[in-house]
Amino acid sequence: MRRPGTLTVYVWELRKLRAQKRTYLGLGIVTAVPLIFVISLGLRAGGPDGVAFGRYVHQSGLAIPLVILIFASAFLLPLATALVAGDIVAAEDHNGTLKTILTRSLDRGQIFAGKLLAALSYALLALVLMGTVATVAGSLESGFNGLVSLSGTHISAPKALELVYASFGIYLLPMLAIASIGVLLSTTTRNSAGAVVGTVMVVLMLNLLNIVPGLGSLHDYLLPNQFDAWMGFLRTPIDWSPIVRAAWVSAIYAVPCVFAAYLVFLRRDVTGG
Amino acid sequence: MSTSGRAPDGDAPPVRALGLVKRYGELVAVDHVDLNVATGDIYGYLGPNGAGKTTSLRMLLGLIRPDEGDVELFGRDPLIAGAKALDGVAGFVEAPRFYPYMTGRRNLDLLAAFDGAGAAGRIDESLRAVDLDKRDGDKVGGYSHGMRQRLGIAAALLRAPRLLLLDEPATGLDPAGLRDMRSLIRRLAGEGITVMLSSHQLAEVEELCNRVAIIRTGRVAYEGELAELKRTAAAEYRVRTTDDHRAAAVCRAQPAIFEIRVTDDEIRVRAEEPAIAELSIALGEAGIGLKLLANEQATLEDLFFRLTEGDPVAAEAVA
Numbered sequence: 001m002r003r004p005g006t007l008t009v010y011v012w013e014l015r016k017l018r019a020q021k022r023t024y025l026g027l028g029i030v031t032a033v034p035l036i037f038v039i040s041l042g043l044r045a046g047g048p049d050g051v052a053f054g055r056y057v058h059q060s061g062l063a064i065p066l067v068i069l070i071f072a073s074a075f076l077l078p079l080a081t082a083l084v085a086g087d088i089v090a091a092e093d094h095n096g097t098l099k100t101i102l103t104r105s106l107d108r109g110q111i112f113a114g115k116l117l118a119a120l121s122y123a124l125l126a127l128v129l130m131g132t133v134a135t136v137a138g139s140l141e142s143g144f145n146g147l148v149s150l151s152g153t154h155i156s157a158p159k160a161l162e163l164v165y166a167s168f169g170i171y172l173l174p175m176l177a178i179a180s181i182g183v184l185l186s187t188t189t190r191n192s193a194g195a196v197v198g199t200v201m202v203v204l205m206l207n208l209l210n211i212v213p214g215l216g217s218l219h220d221y222l223l224p225n226q227f228d229a230w231m232g233f234l235r236t237p238i239d240w241s242p243i244v245r246a247a248w249v250s251a252i253y254a255v256p257c258v259f260a261a262y263l264v265f266l267r268r269d270v271t272g273g
Numbered sequence: 274m275s276t277s278g279r280a281p282d283g284d285a286p287p288v289r290a291l292g293l294v295k296r297y298g299e300l301v302a303v304d305h306v307d308l309n310v311a312t313g314d315i316y317g318y319l320g321p322n323g324a325g326k327t328t329s330l331r332m333l334l335g336l337i338r339p340d341e342g343d344v345e346l347f348g349r350d351p352l353i354a355g356a357k358a359l360d361g362v363a364g365f366v367e368a369p370r371f372y373p374y375m376t377g378r379r380n381l382d383l384l385a386a387f388d389g390a391g392a393a394g395r396i397d398e399s400l401r402a403v404d405l406d407k408r409d410g411d412k413v414g415g416y417s418h419g420m421r422q423r424l425g426i427a428a429a430l431l432r433a434p435r436l437l438l439l440d441e442p443a444t445g446l447d448p449a450g451l452r453d454m455r456s457l458i459r460r461l462a463g464e465g466i467t468v469m470l471s472s473h474q475l476a477e478v479e480e481l482c483n484r485v486a487i488i489r490t491g492r493v494a495y496e497g498e499l500a501e502l503k504r505t506a507a508a509e510y511r512v513r514t515t516d517d518h519r520a521a522a523v524c525r526a527q528p529a530i531f532e533i534r535v536t537d538d539e540i541r542v543r544a545e546e547p548a549i550a551e552l553s554i555a556l557g558e559a560g561i562g563l564k565l566l567a568n569e570q571a572t573l574e575d576l577f578f579r580l581t582e583g584d585p586v587a588a589e590a591v592a
Contacts, residue, residue, distance in 0.1 A: 002389060003356075003389050003390070004386060004387055004388070004389040008386050008387065008389075009387070011386075012383050012386060012387070015383075016372060016375075016383075019372075019374050019375055019379075020374055021374075095370060095372075095373075096367070096368070096370030097370045097371065097372060099331075099334075099336055099365075099366060099370065100365070100369065100370050100371065100384070100428070101383075101384070101387055102335075102336060103334050103335075103336070103359060103363070103364070103365075104356070104359070104384060104387035104388050104432075105356050105359065105360070105387060105388045105389055105390065105432075106356050106387050107355040107356045108355070267338070269331075269336070269337035269338060270331070270336040270337065271331070271336075271337065
């Protein structure tokens with residue numbers, strides 16, 4: 001008879017996430033922030049100054065998700081990502097359920113892969129949910145209108161919508177790297193709160209490196225800076241260099257973290273519970 | 274040398290552990306432990322807290338890696354064969370743990386999905402076996418300790434096991450729960466399932482198990498038939514005579530009597546049966562009348578404490 005595999009673990013990890021309040025806390029926050037932002041726009045005439053697309057938020061609802069992407073990179077989306085990624089192994093270890101699932105018919109590698117995929121899926125869901133709420137609410141508030149690109153050219157509304165979702169796609173890459181850091185900390189620390197906070201602290205530390213004098217040459221390789229790569233899509237013609245860099249820089253952070261977490265998970269002694 | 278990830282050998286014993294060692298820094302939690310559980314055994318694994326029972330069971334299930342030694346379950350090493358080594362094996366270490374935010378049935382749905390091989394079709398039967406079929410819709414967070422223990426057994430039964438490894442299955446159960454658990458284990462053993470259980474409940478082990486291993490400070494002090502242990506362990510005899518003072522001297526002169534305690538009104542000697550026969554003759558030859566010669570057969574509790582407390586050399590002599 002066919003043995004269960006990674007897909008089984010992945011599906012059940014998603015079901016477990018659906019059954020936990022913590023999941024909805026993160027999703028609630030990423031839903032509330034764009035709604036609050038749009039409501040505040042409706043209450044006053046101005047918009048965020050000094051931010052790309054900030055001055056267009058009253059002309060086109062499609063500018064709103066882009067502005068929110070800029071603000072969300074510092075803390076909001078890393079936190080939402082860390083809430084699940086930092087918890088996904090450590091909580092099971094702490095509660096003793098890791099030993100329960102490790103004594104069934106699945107190999108450790110399959111369980112790790114299922115958990116990793118679930119953490120990455122949650123990051124994707126948080127981003128798509130936030131972006132979609134911002135796009136819909138923004139369009140209702142400011143209209144489904146075209147955008148002016150960062151190069152000053154006009155982009156039609158359907159094309160702009162396409163580029164907004166493409167931006168979400170490239171924005172996802174550093175988020176996945178953050179999720180990988182979270183999974184590594186979750187696997188090694190065996191402490192859920194420590195792993196969640198640790199992940200956010202790593203992002204904040206990388207942000208701080210951005211303002212340390214003398215480290216200018218490092219900026220292109222800092223993970224938080226890859227959150228701005230989507231702006232390449234909003235230039236005419238599309239500027240692929242920041243997008244390609246975001247892809248490989250994010251991979252440089254993600255791949256070693258995932259590999260290290262995998263090795264630790266395979267070899268660790270499960271003593272919790 | 275382990276025989277590893279090969280196909281399971283039909284004749285291979287359910288559990289074979291050889292020279293298991295687990296160290297935590299300076300502490301040697303398990304020190305060259307050998308365990309042999311044969312098909313059909315109800316095997317008791319006894320030892321005081323911290324003796325290394327749970328660490329041993331975790332190594333058997335592949336949850337922790339031994340620093341030395343090999344484990345085989347039906348001829349397969351969990352560290353080499355991975356999950357395949359656990360085919361036909363089920364159980365839990367320490368308290369069974371579940372997802373508290375899911376119902377009992379939902380937890381079993383998850384575990385059955387992780388088991389495959391038709392486990393989902395055994396959920397109802399397993400719940401009925403542990404009398405949880407009417408509470409399966411409640412969240413596990415609201416279960417009592419005893420209900421979680423029973424759910425742990427149900428989760429094990431999903432795997433249609435040939436070997437059950439149970440760590441303190443009776444812990445925290447009320448008297449009715451204890452009775453039901455013993456009855457369930459006896460029934461499962463009657464169905465041909467080999468059972469290895471660690472326990473502090475000596476009465477339970479004495480009642481259920483045919484073979485035991487007794488572990489102290491990480492080392493196995495005895496492994497074998499329970500009946501053999503009780504038979505070979507020298508019994509204690511109470512002796513009352515017409516002259517206890519001289520009788521004690523006669524006892525001391527008997528080389529086969531290896532323990533003598535003189536109390537206010539009697540002498541207690543530990544010896545095997547032939548030595549007691551010789552003692553009675555020697556007392557008669559010395560003109561000492563016997564008023565009482567009574568055998569006090571050692572209980573498992575006596576043997577357990579003799580093997581797990583005091584001088585390890587003396588304990589080995591008992592074993």
